[in-house]
Amino acid sequence: MKAVVLFSGGLDSTLALKIIQEWFVDAFPLYVNHRFLSLKKQPDVPKLKVIDATGDFIDIIRSPQHGYGKNLNPCIDCRIIMLKKAKEYMKKKKADFIVTGEVLDQRPMSQHFDQLMMIERTAEVEGLVVRPLSGKLLPPTIPEKEGLISRELMLEIKGRSRRIALNLAQQMKIAEYTSPSGGCLLTDPGFCHRLADLMRYSEKIEERDVDLLKIGRHFRLDGETKLIVGRHEEENKTIEKLMNAKDIMLFVPDTGSPNALLIGNKKALKTAASITARYSDKKNEPSVTVHYKHKKTEKTLKCSPMTNDEIARLRL
Numbered sequence: 271m272k273a274v275v276l277f278s279g280g281l282d283s284t285l286a287l288k289i290i291q292e293w294f295v296d297a298f299p300l301y302v303n304h305r306f307l308s309l310k311k312q313p314d315v316p317k318l319k320v321i322d323a324t325g326d327f328i329d330i331i332r333s334p335q336h337g338y339g340k341n342l343n344p345c346i347d348c349r350i351i352m353l354k355k356a357k358e359y360m361k362k363k364k365a366d367f368i369v370t371g372e373v374l375d376q377r378p379m380s381q382h383f384d385q386l387m388m389i390e391r392t393a394e395v396e397g398l399v400v401r402p403l404s405g406k407l408l409p410p411t412i413p414e415k416e417g418l419i420s421r422e423l424m425l426e427i428k429g430r431s432r433r434i435a436l437n438l439a440q441q442m443k444i445a446e447y448t449s450p451s452g453g454c455l456l457t458d459p460g461f462c463h464r465l466a467d468l469m470r471y472s473e474k475i476e477e478r479d480v481d482l483l484k485i486g487r488h489f490r491l492d493g494e495t496k497l498i499v500g501r502h503e504e505e506n507k508t509i510e511k512l513m514n515a516k517d518i519m520l521f522v523p524d525t526g527s528p529n530a531l532l533i534g535n536k537k538a539l540k541t542a543a544s545i546t547a548r549y550s551d552k553k554n555e556p557s558v559t560v561h562y563k564h565k566k567t568e569k570t571l572k573c574s575p576m577t578n579d580e581i582a583r584l585r586l
């Protein structure tokens with residue numbers, strides 16, 4: 271008997287995986303990654319399959335069919351995408367069912383009874399999703415009806431309290447799991463503010479745009495133009511890596527300086543230089559020479575660092 275386990279590395283999916291392994295199910299953990307996750311380290315369990323669903327997220331993020339949660343988190347559409355991916359993998363592995371760590375009523379948007387059932391139906395996996403943590407509280411699944419697994423082995427955890435799951439983890443000697451939020455940036459108000467700005471001004475969102483949203487200070491200079499200023503060495507390197515042929519990169523030479531990426535209208539170069547100078551170690555000097563690189567050319571311009579009031583007006 272085989273099952274695909276939607277595995278995030280969090281407590282609930284780790285428990286679900288362990289539980290079905292105790293039932294002697296041959297488990298195939300599947301991690302659906304997307305660029306809106308802030309986790310730097312992917313979970314690490316034997317046989318883990320990782321797939322990237324960023325493209326699917328970009329397609330739905332502007333107008334998710336089932337709306338947003340508190341921020342720009344399209345949790346219902348996200349769960350549908352995940353189950354669809356699990357279904358594809360289930361077919362590939364010739365598995366009998368899908369397992370998730372979902373707990374009834376744990377999350378406000380996607381884990382109430384009706385939503386769980388609707389998500390299952392929409393992903394076309396009705397009756398094939400086994401939820402060991404709440405299974406006794408949910409309708410019998412196909413593998414239960416076919417006698418592949420016993421309903422008696424299911425648990426009846428419900429609600430937001432983590433107490434039972436934590437006790438269970440202790441009993442099962444599970445010590446490693448990631449935080450419950452899983453680091454989804456679509457629940458982060460600051461990130462969502464920048465994403466909303468991007469959606470307002472860009473018709474098409476690229477994967478690079480999402481990577482850039484995760485780093486630096488962001489400034490909206492006009493409808494077509496943005497400046498992203500690195501906050502530390504690592505972000506400066508990332509900015510250099512993500513720069514493309516249309517962009518201009520600015521920095522103040524021979525001093526502590528961010529790399530700043532100008533994307534869009536070149537007419538905003540002077541403003542961009544002034545912001546770059548403001549975040550360099552020469553911010554208190556009346557006039558600063560800023561270098562800027564575009565394709566293979568490198569030039570300089572002089573400007574005065576931007577004032578805090580002006581900065582506040584442009585910053586996202």
Ligand code: SF4
Nearest residue numbers: 343344345348454456
């Ligand atoms: S919080 Fe993010 S990753 Fe989690 S279900 Fe919602 S959209 Fe998906």
